[in-house]
Amino acid sequence: MTKTNDDEKLLDKKITRRQMLKVTGAGAAGIAIGASGMGGILKAFGKDFLEDDDTSATNKVNFYGKHQSGIATAVQTNIYFASLNVLVKSKKELQELFQMWTPLAVQMMNGNVIGVYKNTLIPAKDTGEAKGLDARNLSITFGVGPSLFEKKELGLSSLKPKELKDLPHFPKDQLEEVYTGGDICIQACADDPQVAFHAVRNLIRAASGKVTMKWSQAGFNSFPMKNGKKQTPRNLFAFKDGTENPTTSDEKDMNKVVWVQSGDSKPWMTGGTYLVVRRIQMHLETWDRTALSEQENTFGRHRDSGAPLGKKSEFDDMEIERKDANGNYIVPEDSHVFLAKKAKARVMRRSYSYSSGVIDSTGTYDAGLVFISFQKNPEQFIKIQNSFGRLDKMNEYITHRGSGVFACFPGIKKGSYIGEALFNTL
Amino acid sequence: MKTKSLLAILLAGSVVMTGCNSADDAKKDDSKTKTQETTKDASSTADLQKEVDAYRDFALDQLDKFTTETEKFVAAVKDGDIDKAKEIYPTARMYYERSEPIAESFGDLDPRIDARLADLKDEGKGAEDWTGYHKIEYGLWEKNTTKGYEKVADQLLADAKELRGRVETADVTPDLMITGAVDLLNEVSTSKITGEEEIYSHTDLYDFKANVEGAEKIFTILEDKLKEKDPTLAKNLADKFKAVNDLLAKYEKDGGYVSYTKLTKDDTKALSEAVNQLGEPLSQMGVVVE
Numbered sequence A: 001m002t003k004t005n006d007d008e009k010l011l012d013k014k015i016t017r018r019q020m021l022k023v024t025g026a027g028a029a030g031i032a033i034g035a036s037g038m039g040g041i042l043k044a045f046g047k048d049f050l051e052d053d054d055t056s057a058t059n060k061v062n063f064y065g066k067h068q069s070g071i072a073t074a075v076q077t078n079i080y081f082a083s084l085n086v087l088v089k090s091k092k093e094l095q096e097l098f099q100m101w102t103p104l105a106v107q108m109m110n111g112n113v114i115g116v117y118k119n120t121l122i123p124a125k126d127t128g129e130a131k132g133l134d135a136r137n138l139s140i141t142f143g144v145g146p147s148l149f150e151k152k153e154l155g156l157s158s159l160k161p162k163e164l165k166d167l168p169h170f171p172k173d174q175l176e177e178v179y180t181g182g183d184i185c186i187q188a189c190a191d192d193p194q195v196a197f198h199a200v201r202n203l204i205r206a207a208s209g210k211v212t213m214k215w216s217q218a219g220f221n222s223f224p225m226k227n228g229k230k231q232t233p234r235n236l237f238a239f240k241d242g243t244e245n246p247t248t249s250d251e252k253d254m255n256k257v258v259w260v261q262s263g264d265s266k267p268w269m270t271g272g273t274y275l276v277v278r279r280i281q282m283h284l285e286t287w288d289r290t291a292l293s294e295q296e297n298t299f300g301r302h303r304d305s306g307a308p309l310g311k312k313s314e315f316d317d318m319e320i321e322r323k324d325a326n327g328n329y330i331v332p333e334d335s336h337v338f339l340a341k342k343a344k345a346r347v348m349r350r351s352y353s354y355s356s357g358v359i360d361s362t363g364t365y366d367a368g369l370v371f372i373s374f375q376k377n378p379e380q381f382i383k384i385q386n387s388f389g390r391l392d393k394m395n396e397y398i399t400h401r402g403s404g405v406f407a408c409f410p411g412i413k414k415g416s417y418i419g420e421a422l423f424n425t426l
Numbered sequence B: 001m002k003t004k005s006l007l008a009i010l011l012a013g014s015v016v017m018t019g020c021n022s023a024d025d026a027k028k029d030d031s032k033t034k035t036q037e038t039t040k041d042a043s044s045t046a047d048l049q050k051e052v053d054a055y056r057d058f059a060l061d062q063l064d065k066f067t068t069e070t071e072k073f074v075a076a077v078k079d080g081d082i083d084k085a086k087e088i089y090p091t092a093r094m095y096y097e098r099s100e101p102i103a104e105s106f107g108d109l110d111p112r113i114d115a116r117l118a119d120l121k122d123e124g125k126g127a128e129d130w131t132g133y134h135k136i137e138y139g140l141w142e143k144n145t146t147k148g149y150e151k152v153a154d155q156l157l158a159d160a161k162e163l164r165g166r167v168e169t170a171d172v173t174p175d176l177m178i179t180g181a182v183d184l185l186n187e188v189s190t191s192k193i194t195g196e197e198e199i200y201s202h203t204d205l206y207d208f209k210a211n212v213e214g215a216e217k218i219f220t221i222l223e224d225k226l227k228e229k230d231p232t233l234a235k236n237l238a239d240k241f242k243a244v245n246d247l248l249a250k251y252e253k254d255g256g257y258v259s260y261t262k263l264t265k266d267d268t269k270a271l272s273e274a275v276n277q278l279g280e281p282l283s284q285m286g287v288v289v290e
């Protein structure tokens, strides 16, 4: 994107009174400001000052706020997750990339088409496939991976939080390079597959020559409705997935599990969080020939109700120590839930199912879970995954194929841009 | 450009200051309907006659050479000189590939000269309808013969000459140049980079290079005008052409290029990404007509 285009955007843009007041600081004063003063103001606010959350937009998630969208945001039906490598060669260029992305993200989250076009000899700035759709609760979450900080030319090494490093090798991992790592991640979630895809596509297109795609994965969720309320979605093993999770509206709990607190990590991460993504293949063929009781023992929950084994409803207390008449644990010791609880660590899971065709070498489904969790320290994830280790009964039915860890920036203040804290700390 | 933006903001400022609510309404309107006005393209506003003439001369020259080289190629085929024919094949085709925006604009001639068997099959035709360079390519590399291809060779030369004659009448416009440059790169992205253009000879990198040169020629012709409109874009394009050319240079061999079969997945990925990174800014070249 060039300077010229931006300036011309200003020309074409309808500026509201509200926005104008914001820029000039006071009503009538605006008229009195001379050309040079105006230029200064324009500079001070950056050229992105015109983009703001449009509170009147339908199905809208806010972009600006204390934390990034797409983390505490109610889980949507679709995800398009992309991992990118950067081509930029300096910190300044990297900063400009995030600055350039900021107004695009706001516009798309407002459900608006980006850019205007006049010259039909040039492709439209917006790829267009989301036209006519509203915002569909689109959220866009940006994060940076450990490899970004290892690029000497970017000069970020001293800013790398010590928590941000590739995950250790876990037992039974079968990671494939084509689904692993990345310098930057973009997680776009929306209640519409096309809106989620469109968001990532347009961000990447606008960054042509500055980033390359490393890997990506689309995913989906479906929510049964009960009394007008969304229920926990089921994964491809047909179990309710996401029952035991921090309540996103409980700020205290979120601060305990998800949001990096001041002093926890590098200062630029305060208010941010760490995203762990695992592309986990689920062997549907073997699962589907497993007896129902065995399936339920695998998780430690009943399939249909989602209730803890031996209990009635999904949200009944697990009471993991319960034993039967013979003194055996009712929730098996090698069940997924038992081992997760044993780890004494918590994360916020925000996963989606995927199905991406057929695996050539086996003729089986390439389907599974885009497991995503948010935590204030990746160590929380590592503890749980290590607790599963070789024991988790579920291992028999899954294979981890992809992996990534990303530091997700704190929320963006109006007038600021994605990741500003990273670029403004010395 | 700076003055323009200041002017814009001042203008906008004065409008909203007097306009009270109306601007707010306008904005609402804007976001609700997501209207985008497409005005007619502005190809006529800028005077690009000089550039158009330069491009026509380039294309004529390329197709002159294409005819001469095709003559040599056809002679070798008819002489049964397989080695010579194989040697001329990739370089003769480069003249065609460079001028493809114009060469291809004659819908009937292009398939006669340049069709692959797969293209014909898509149209429900078969090998019996197949003519042109790729048919002879098949004979040379798959069957290692020129026998039985004499008539095809004669037809090829006749078609090449007819093309050269008809180019005089081609309607060269700025639109054709601008869309042509992007089309050339699209050709690279969709068939050259996949090795689907030269499936017998594997000389795809020659076509690759020629397509890039064809696009670069259009850029160089428009470069001065482009610098006036958008110097950043002009600079970016020059850089990105260089990146692609530098990358291609790694595969030069004996004055030509290595076989496509020598490329690894990483090689084709790097080439493909470089082409896409060039294609995106290239698609903005239309600003020259504004």
Ligand code: HEM
Pocket: A235, A237, A239, A240, A241, A242, A243, A244, A245, A278, A280, A281, A282, A299, A301, A318, A336, A337, A340, A341, A346, A347, A349, A368, A369, A371, A373, A381, A384, A385, A398
């Ligand atoms: C394909 C892979 C996986 C499947 C199918 C799966 C499925 C499930 C299901 C059905 C539950 C019970 C319902 C619920 O509370 O949401 C559950 C719980 C849980 N899972 Fe997973 N899971 C997978 C991978 C993982 C991974 C990699 C982790 C790593 C951190 C993880 C951590 C947890 C946690 C912490 C709980 C809650 C346990 C509790 O305290 O009750 N899961 N999972």
